Amino acid sequence: MNTRTSQQEPMLLLEKVNKQFGGLQAINNVGFTVQPGCIKAVIGPNGAGKTTLFNLIAGNIPVSSGTIIFQGQEIRGKKSHEIARMGMSRTFQNIKLFHGMTALECVMVGRHTRSCAGFLAGMLSLPWTWQEERAIRSRSMELLEMLEIADLAGTEVSSLAFGQQRAVEMARALAAEPDLLLLDEPAAGLNIYETAEVARLITAIRDMGITVLLVEHDMSLVMDVSDEIVVLSFGSKVAEDIPANIQKNAEVIKIYLGEDETV
Amino acid sequence: MKTRKLLSLTALALLTAGLHLFTVLSGTQFYLTQLTMAAYYGLVVIGLGVMMGYAGQISIGHAGFFAIGGYLSAALTTNDLTPFLAPGLIRWLDRVGLLVHGQDIFGDPLMTVSPWAACLSAVTVTALIALLIGGPVLKLRGHYLAMATLGFGIIVYRIFLASPFFGEADGISEVPGFQLLPATGLLGPVIISGDAAHRVLNYYLAWGVLLLGMALLLNLIDSRAGRALRSLHSSEEAAEAFGIDTARCKVQVFVLSAIYAALAGSLLTHFNGGIGPGEASVMKSVRYVALVAVGGMTSLWGTLVMGVGLTFLSLRGVFGSYDDVVFGVILIAVMLFAPEGVLRGLFGRALQRFLPGRQT
Numbered sequence: 001m002n003t004r005t006s007q008q009e010p011m012l013l014l015e016k017v018n019k020q021f022g023g024l025q026a027i028n029n030v031g032f033t034v035q036p037g038c039i040k041a042v043i044g045p046n047g048a049g050k051t052t053l054f055n056l057i058a059g060n061i062p063v064s065s066g067t068i069i070f071q072g073q074e075i076r077g078k079k080s081h082e083i084a085r086m087g088m089s090r091t092f093q094n095i096k097l098f099h100g101m102t103a104l105e106c107v108m109v110g111r112h113t114r115s116c117a118g119f120l121a122g123m124l125s126l127p128w129t130w131q132e133e134r135a136i137r138s139r140s141m142e143l144l145e146m147l148e149i150a151d152l153a154g155t156e157v158s159s160l161a162f163g164q165q166r167a168v169e170m171a172r173a174l175a176a177e178p179d180l181l182l183l184d185e186p187a188a189g190l191n192i193y194e195t196a197e198v199a200r201l202i203t204a205i206r207d208m209g210i211t212v213l214l215v216e217h218d219m220s221l222v223m224d225v226s227d228e229i230v231v232l233s234f235g236s237k238v239a240e241d242i243p244a245n246i247q248k249n250a251e252v253i254k255i256y257l258g259e260d261e262t263v
Numbered sequence: 264m265k266t267r268k269l270l271s272l273t274a275l276a277l278l279t280a281g282l283h284l285f286t287v288l289s290g291t292q293f294y295l296t297q298l299t300m301a302a303y304y305g306l307v308v309i310g311l312g313v314m315m316g317y318a319g320q321i322s323i324g325h326a327g328f329f330a331i332g333g334y335l336s337a338a339l340t341t342n343d344l345t346p347f348l349a350p351g352l353i354r355w356l357d358r359v360g361l362l363v364h365g366q367d368i369f370g371d372p373l374m375t376v377s378p379w380a381a382c383l384s385a386v387t388v389t390a391l392i393a394l395l396i397g398g399p400v401l402k403l404r405g406h407y408l409a410m411a412t413l414g415f416g417i418i419v420y421r422i423f424l425a426s427p428f429f430g431e432a433d434g435i436s437e438v439p440g441f442q443l444l445p446a447t448g449l450l451g452p453v454i455i456s457g458d459a460a461h462r463v464l465n466y467y468l469a470w471g472v473l474l475l476g477m478a479l480l481l482n483l484i485d486s487r488a489g490r491a492l493r494s495l496h497s498s499e500e501a502a503e504a505f506g507i508d509t510a511r512c513k514v515q516v517f518v519l520s521a522i523y524a525a526l527a528g529s530l531l532t533h534f535n536g537g538i539g540p541g542e543a544s545v546m547k548s549v550r551y552v553a554l555v556a557v558g559g560m561t562s563l564w565g566t567l568v569m570g571v572g573l574t575f576l577s578l579r580g581v582f583g584s585y586d587d588v589v590f591g592v593i594l595i596a597v598m599l600f601a602p603e604g605v606l607r608g609l610f611g612r613a614l615q616r617f618l619p620g621r622q623t
Binding site for chain 1: 480485486488491494498501503504505506508509515561
């Protein structure tokens with residue numbers, strides 16, 4: 001793991017971030033910080049711009065204006081893989097596993113940034129790569145064990161059940177030993193027991209020293225695990241506070257239960 | 264996994280010897296010539312197989328790379344260099360030992376590049392071309408990538424067809440043999456040549472090259488770089504999120520498969536003693552794609568078996584004048600009925616156990 005940033009310096013800092021898609025203002029002047037070692041959640045109704053925000057932070061799409069600073073470095077102009085190498089890792093809302101690979105191999109890809117054997121070394125199977133390969137394999141296996149899916153290591157990911165696929169995604173993201181982990185709706189499509197399991201896992205991840213930024217619909221999960229919550233609505237930040245205060249925030253209640261939006 | 268790889272490679276070596284033995288016993292040694300050629304084409308097909316099946320990037324221009332390798336080797340070892348290069352440069356090249364002095368059919372002095380230097384420069388130039396066009400072209404996806412590589416193939420074909428240096432429609436003949444090792448003691452020279460005296464030697468050389476090429480690719484797909492290639496096949500976004508430079512990965516595998524094609528082109532040209540523009544034609548590129556598809560996109564062993572097998576039948580003239588038709592039909596039929604490849608499609612998982620191209 002990289003040297004931990006000091007308490008004063010935030011893990012992630014967003015300042016006046018804007019994103020337009022044509023005429024649509026998807027993200028409007030959003031700013032917040034994520035302190036190292038905490039769990040921060042971003043919530044908001046459908047279409048609030050949560051996933052867009054994640055894509056901006058992960059470098060998949062460029063910001064229209066504003067700055068995003070990760071570990072003290074601005075990420076503007078950096079490609080997604082470069083940001084990953086700076087110590088960011090993520091899961092996807094719509095699971096994006098690598099088809100044709102086994103669960104173990106998928107997790108092994110997660111260790112890409114933590115290993116270095118290149119193209120030629122791989123082709124020639126140079127002896128020094130064997131040790132690295134063994135290390136990648138055993139660390140990936142440990143993660144599968146931690147997520148209690150070690151028995152599925154040799155199964156092709158496409159034939160896994162939905163919850164198991166989510167677990168493989170989580171293991172893959174952890175394999176990178178990130179400083180910041182982005183979780184995009186980790187409980188989507190999971191039942192109540194699995195969700196409780198995810199809540200325990202997220203707390204465990206924080207206790208491993210990994211900062212977590214979470215986008216989630218499931219209110220109980222968010223209220224349980226988050227240290228701080230940012231509420232988005234129509235691309236703008238409406239509130240940012242600790243869970244207890246968010247629950248009492250009139251603005252937030254209006255967004256979620258407001259007259260117009262009630263179904 | 265390691266033992267499985269070794270076992271399957273040993274099986275290939277045994278198959279090589281077995282085929283030789285079969286031709287001896289059945290008095291059909293002349294098959295060895297086509298088996299030799301088929302092995303070189305097999306090299307092209309497995310190189311393309313890694314790029315198409317594992318990295319998910321199609322190329323309908325690989326005959327172009329094969330032809331660049333073959334044509335450069337042929338042109339450099341047959342054309343007289345004197346009019347093309349400054350005398351000083353020629354003297355220097357000669358002193359380094361890169362040139363060969365000979366006589367043309369009229370008895371005039373002929374100064375050509377030695378096969379070693381020609382082959383190395385052919386492969387290097389092909390790799391550079393792949394590197395150069397790979398950057399922009401591989402930004403494209405799906406149909407667009409197919410169109411761009413198809414365009415590349417057509418350009419290469421037309422250049423060889425139009426250029427007098429490359430013999431226009433006649434191609435280049437009289438390409439000398441490629442002496443890998445000089446004669447030592449009781450052993451004769453190790454030479455790539457279509458001469459009947461070297462037939463058995465060349466058969467083992469070609470299959471040896473194929474075996475080596477296969478071993479390297481099998482290593483690759485199980486390595487860190489190989490996993491990176493395979494990951495970008497299903498989701499470039501996810502691959503990037505784990506630190507994989509997908510653009511770079513794609514260019515790397517493109518250059519690698521171009522090198523395989525160029526090396527095959529160069530060696531086969533020395534074996535055949537010549538090359539014609541047909542080798543660069545679009546139909547050849549389509550054929551390579553069909554062979555990868557029929558072998559099963561993500562099964563290197565399937566690709567190798569089907570690639571070498573069907574090419575052998577084609578070279579034996581089994582398909583007659585309908586050669587190209589057969590490969591076109593194969594491509595359509597595979598896509599419709601067995602997109603996983605014929606071997607896996609027909610015999611399913613039982614056979615897959617013995618074809619460990621993809622370790623699961």
